[in-house]
Amino acid sequence: MADIKTLIEIEVLRYRPEQDKEPVVQTYKVPFTDDMSVLQGLQYIKDYLDGTVSFRWSCRMAICGSCGMMVDGKPKLACKTFLRDYYPGNLRVEALAHFPVERDLMVTVKDYVKRLEGIKPYLIPKETRTIEEGEYLQTPQQRDRFMQFSACINCMLCYAACPQYGMNSKFIGSGHMAILNRYNADSRDGGRDERMESVNEEDGVWGCTAIGYCSVVCPKQVDPAHAINMYKAKSTIDYLTGLVTPGGADE
Amino acid sequence: MEVFKADVTIVGAGGAGLRAALAVAETDPELKIALISKVYPMRSHTVAAEGGAAAVTRADDSLDFHFDDTVHGGDWLCEQDVVEYFVAHAHEEVVQMEHWGCPWSRKEDGHANVRAFGGMKIERTWFAADKTGFHMLHTLFQTSIKYPSIKRFDEYFCTDLMVEDGRCQGVLAIQIATGEFTLILAKAVIIATGGAGRVFRENTNGGIVTGDGMALAYRHGVPLRDMEFMQYHPTCMPGTGLLFTEACRGEGGFMLNKDGYRYLQDYGLGPPDPSPRNKAMELGPRDRLSQAFWHEKKKGRTIEGPHGAVVNLDLRHLGAAKLHERLPLICELAEEFLGIDPVHTPIPVLPAVHYTMGGILADGKTASSLPGLYSVGECSSVGIHGANRLGSNSLTELIVFGKVAGIEAAKYAKSVAISNPAAIEKQAEAAQARAVGVVNKPGGTERLAVLRTEMAKSMEDGCGIYRLQADMQATCDTLRELRERYKHLKIDDHSKVYNTEWLLSIELGYLLEVAEAIVYSAFNRKESRGSHQRLDGYEKRDDANYLKHSLAYYGGDGVPRIEYGDVKITKSKPGTRAYGAAGEKAEAEEREHEGAGNG
């Protein structure tokens, strides 16, 4: 590290609940090379400048979803956002928007997980099959119908991108709708009706006003905006058929 | 402190831990399961696995072939009866995953597809594009949501096992959000905490792969088996060490040196075919490929890059369509981190530490020498990988033995009761004091990152692809010194809410102890076998003296004690590991021999 003279300034929004009344910015000068990520910059700060900076990370390759944070006001994964794109200026790192800050760059995740559990994000098979009978058959074309939505890494960037979620944290949001659709669109699944409650309820899909920023920031091209907006049509059909048939909608 | 009573406690919610939880829940929905993880389950490092899960599927394949491939790949250090169980139960487990929704890649007729993988005679690796671990983990986690008997403790960090009356009866964990301790009593404990690759400088592993469970069991007298066998994966990203899956080679990728030459043919893996040939060239086993790189570097035939010597992984001839269909994550990684489009440019790669073959000694039913304690997954040594693991055997291991661990732990839990809660609570208080004491000593001077970096560099120097006595000795000495300096840690963070510096400090303790188990095991194995290769007079495999497992026993403040255990040989007597043309010739001769014997 001795011969690296290039420095970049990273501003970190700090928050230590035991000592800070509210978040406060702290600036660090970090030596950098042009292949360093924001995550590596933060690791340098924690390793050598200030061990109290807390942040989540693990895989370093944008697959575990741990390191979501705001970089210059935009939701990003720190492991694949590079310091060279901000140099020679400085950059500001903050905890993911629209979530309460627990500590520094760490937000409350448990509500997201709890909501995820509520949409029944597991296969509810249409037909039973024993293990001896082998796998359900599914053509590559059938698989293509839902694979895009199965790529969600639960990084929550789409929630940080959604002002509707920011103003109402009970809103289901596009991320969970993408996962819901992953199952509904899976040819092996027959649980669509069971999941419609999450779609139709008070804070279901109708909270979405088609801003579309969620799909812009999604690091895995899941296109959650598409998922949630598709369900507005489905929700309407469900409602109308529900008026006519007491038992509810049929797929 | 808060106390929670469970029937079965599982530490680690990756593929193995989740599969075990599901097995307990399905065995008996009345059993209370505590599933503890220091990260949210979807962050577990299973998520980064790419290539696939092996299971005999094709009509022209057989359990014997998978068995032979695995035992040969492990250089005969495998527990053969356990390998027999493993290969026999692989297919049903990948089908079970599919029934739970795992989106395996398919053939046109709707059946699951299989691909070629290193060291495998016949295509048998089930895969989900090049994100198999991701899809398996998310399938398991999302399926686990269905079972109300699984209570998750997300972001709880285990600091100790509770051992009373000669049995493991629970764990002590820190609730990361508050810094408070919770005692979780259990009648059976399953450790599924993953490997220890982070002891090395360049590795494919996530930050959380720090050998936690290995150290916890180790400290309580359970031996760590075969720790010297660390797998170097031949195709990793320079600088970060991130993984480029073996599937790149399974789909037909070439490895080229600076002259554009497929150098693997010089190392007994040829002759080179234009399309992939099983167990030959780029589809040879990982240890051989990593060793070939080392030799190429010595001959000056590698390419000098900004992060050191590399070779080229050439995928251009696969074509854009195949690359985007079969290897989309690889394309993404190359593009985003290296600015390279694999359709037009070869990817620079080098070997980096990837997998820990060794681990907590576990029998074929995942039980450890400590009653009530089970271990499964990368943290355990159940005996199927031996001295070198074949790619795609590990993801299958999680689900085959995850189920076994769950069933066995459930059975045991129903047969015993918590014996002495008061005594265990006293133990918990003492353990709490130790965990807090790691960082709150007066007069500390050592910085956490400095110790960690010195450890990682020393392990790379001493326990690399090829090992020398003098280097291993130097690493032994460095680790002794680092363990001493560890007692004088000074950290900046003295808070309780999400104090990650404190947790990293405890992890460093785990890393240092596991590192010692690795290097002392390596130093004492005076032969070369699988991924443990020496250049100091012990270049050959020595079955007479070393057809044995290394067993590292915790020495407390002192050095580990290394003993040896027998290897269970059933059907496959130790032979030569031959790949490429030599391998085909050897197999033909064996068939002839068998034919003559049966004739």
Added chain:
Amino acid sequence: MSIQRPYVRSMDGWWKRNAYFTRYMAREVTALFVAAYAVVLLVGVIRLSQGEAAFNGWLQALKTPLSLVFHLLVLATFVYHSWSWFNIMPITMPMMFIGGKRVQPGTITRTGLAATVVACLAVFFIVRGISS
């Protein structure tokens, strides 16, 4: 929860924090201009029902300088309204497949915009043809 003190950040002025959000708000605001123009047209229909003199009075009012400025402004917002409408339209539609291949969002947007241009030109030439 005793020692945790999660901090909730304010959403005040959220639409100013990111150009994407500002453009979204502009998109929403154009709806007001669409409504305003609809009122103008509605008045025209009412005047038509009140006879030739009333209708001509309405036409005259449209030719005033103030009206022309209003119409140019409304035209500009309509262009942005249509542009942003077709940009967001693909996400509201079900996944479409033609010949086994997924129809890309960009295709839907471009088709919509093209259809708009064609429709506008058609109306323009028809009206010009009638009035000449």
